[in-house]
Amino acid sequence: MNGRFWTIEDLDQIAALEKECFPVDAWNRRMLADSFLSGNFFGVLLEEDGVITAYGGISYFEDEGELVLIATSEMYRRCGRGNKILSDLLEEAQKRGIGRVLLEVRVSNAPAQMLYLKHGFRGLYCRTRYYPDDEDAIVMKKEFD
Numbered sequence: 001m002n003g004r005f006w007t008i009e010d011l012d013q014i015a016a017l018e019k020e021c022f023p024v025d026a027w028n029r030r031m032l033a034d035s036f037l038s039g040n041f042f043g044v045l046l047e048e049d050g051v052i053t054a055y056g057g058i059s060y061f062e063d064e065g066e067l068v069l070i071a072t073s074e075m076y077r078r079c080g081r082g083n084k085i086l087s088d089l090l091e092e093a094q095k096r097g098i099g100r101v102l103l104e105v106r107v108s109n110a111p112a113q114m115l116y117l118k119h120g121f122r123g124l125y126c127r128t129r130y131y132p133d134d135e136d137a138i139v140m141k142k143e144f145d
């Protein structure tokens with residue numbers, strides 16, 4: 001499974017996947033483009049025959065990163081793509097001198113929480129009614145050694 005960095009041409013497909021994966025709070029193309037072009041963001045993806053199957057992205061400032069996007073297209077889940085995307089993102093974060101990465105995850109999202117725990121993230125605290133539908137978020141953090 002070979003990953004690569006996003007290009008501007010990928011944004012339409014990623015926006016479509018966002019809609020599929022996040023019914024309540026998907027990023028639209030404009031939000032994706034704003035981050036992508038900010039100079040403080042990198043994204044990686046996996047594709048099969050030109051079709052993007054998984055993607056993720058980190059925004060950062062100085063030595064602190066935030067995992068802002070990660071998803072696998074529904075029919076490709078549980079085959080290792082989420083692991084690969086997160087490993088590639090964390091490797092790139094270290095190359096860029098990022099010392100810690102934070103993220104927010106829904107309290108109900110057990111698959112994502114398991115993925116993050118597996119990669120060394122630990123829960124910090126809860127943000128009450130963080131999401132547009134009032135669900136709480138758990139804030140998690142990974143520190144690089």
Ligand SMILES: CC(C)(COP(=O)(O)OP(=O)(O)OC[C@H]1O[C@@H](n2cnc3c(N)ncnc32)[C@H](O)[C@@H]1OP(=O)(O)O)[C@@H](O)C(=O)NCCC(=O)NCCS
Nearest residue numbers: 021070071072077078079080081082083105111112114115
């Ligand atoms: C979370 C998500 C990205 C995982 O992607 P994936 O390609 O299925 O992940 P992988 O197959 O690489 O699995 C990696 C690990 O995630 C965890 N995991 C994934 N799906 C799981 C499930 N249904 N139940 C429990 N753990 C799960 C496991 O720890 C798994 O490791 P294992 O295979 O050794 O058990 C995927 O479920 C997804 O896109 N969800 C919708 C979008 C989303 O919620 N993104 C996170 C927002 S915070």
